[in-house]
Amino acid sequence: MRWVTFDCFGTLVDWRHGIRTSAELVAPGQGARLLETYNRHEADVQAESPGMRYRLVLAEALRRACAEEKVELGADDASVLATTLPYWPVFPEVGAELSALRGAGWRLALLTNCDRDLIAETRRRLPVPFDAVVTSEDAGAYKPAEAHFELFRSSYEPEVWVHAAQSYFHDMLPARRLDLPRVWINRQGEHPADETVVQQVLPDLRGLLRAVEAA
Numbered sequence: 165m166r167w168v169t170f171d172c173f174g175t176l177v178d179w180r181h182g183i184r185t186s187a188e189l190v191a192p193g194q195g196a197r198l199l200e201t202y203n204r205h206e207a208d209v210q211a212e213s214p215g216m217r218y219r220l221v222l223a224e225a226l227r228r229a230c231a232e233e234k235v236e237l238g239a240d241d242a243s244v245l246a247t248t249l250p251y252w253p254v255f256p257e258v259g260a261e262l263s264a265l266r267g268a269g270w271r272l273a274l275l276t277n278c279d280r281d282l283i284a285e286t287r288r289r290l291p292v293p294f295d296a297v298v299t300s301e302d303a304g305a306y307k308p309a310e311a312h313f314e315l316f317r318s319s320y321e322p323e324v325w326v327h328a329a330q331s332y333f334h335d336m337l338p339a340r341r342l343d344l345p346r347v348w349i350n351r352q353g354e355h356p357a358d359e360t361v362v363q364q365v366l367p368d369l370r371g372l373l374r375a376v377e378a379a
Contacts, residue, residue: 165271167295167322168376171307171329172276173252175349176262176369177286182252183245190241191230201229207333210277210306218279218300219246250285259291261369268373271295273320275312275327277334296320307334313342326379328372336361345379347372 173179183202188195206225209216216224223242230237262272273296276283280299287294296316303311317325328347329335332354339346340361347364348356349372356362364375 165320165322166269166324167271167273167320167326168265168372169273169275169313169316169325169327171331171335172274172278172283172286174330174351175328176254176258176290178253178255182249186244186248187226189248190237190244191235194233194235197233198226198229198235201232202226205229205232214305214309218277218282219243221306222246222249246282249282250289252286254289254291255368257369261372262290262292264373265376266292268377270373270376273297273316275307275316275335276300277306307331308338310338310342313338313344326376328369328376332356332361347375347379 170176180199184195184199187198187202191198202225205228206221209221209224209228213221222245226242226245227237265272272292272294274283274294275298277300280301283297283299287297296319298312298316300306303315305311326345326347327335327339328349330349330351332348336346336348336356345363347366348362349369350365351368353367364379366372366375
C-alpha cells in the first residue's frame with residue numbers, strides 16, 4: 165500500500181493563527197509577540213517531559229512565554245490553547261489536495277504531537293478522512309524523536325511511504341534520519357540549516373500529488 169503521512173498542526177491546520185488568536189483572548193494585543201516566544205518554549209517542554217500530555221505542554225509553554233514576555237496570565241488562562249485548538253482553521257487548499265491524493269490511491273495518516281482526544285476533535289474539521297493516526301500518547305514521545313515513525317511503520321507496514329510536513333525540526337530531521345522520501349511544506353519560507361535534509365519543497369500543499377509521486 166502507498167501511504168503519505170502528515171504532521172497536522174502547521175501543515176494542515178493553521179497552528180500559528182491558532183496560537184496567536186488564542187493568546188489574544190487572555191492577553192489582548194500580545195498575541196503576535198507571544199506566538200514567537202511560545203514556539204521556542206514548546207519544544208523545550210516536550211524535550212524535558214516526553215511523557216507529558218499535550219494539553220499540559222500547551223499550558224506550560226504558554227506560562228513560560230508569558231513569564232518571559234512579562235505578560236500577566238490568570239490562574240485559569242493557561243488552558244486556553246487546549247480549549248480553542250479544536251477550532252483552529254484548516255488551510256484553504258487542504259481539502260482539494262488531500263482529495264487528489266486519495267483519488268490517486270494514496271492512503272493518508274497523521275503523525276501528530278497531540279493527545280488522542282484533541283486530534284479527534286480536530287479530525288472533525290479536516291475535509292478528508294484519514295486512514296490512520298499516531299499521536300504522542302501512542303508513541304510515548306514527541307517528534308523530533310523517531311517513535312511516531314517507528315510505530316507507524318510497525319503497525320501499517322507501508323510498501324511506499326512519503327512524509328509531508330511543515331516543521332523542519334520536528335519532521336524533516338527525523339524523516340531524513342530514517343531515509344524516508346519527504347516533502348517539506350515550507351509555509352514560512354525558511355532556509356534549512358542543512359540542504360541535504362530537504363528533498364522536495366512546496367510553499368503549501370498545492371501540487372503535493374505530483375511531488376509525492378515523484379519522490
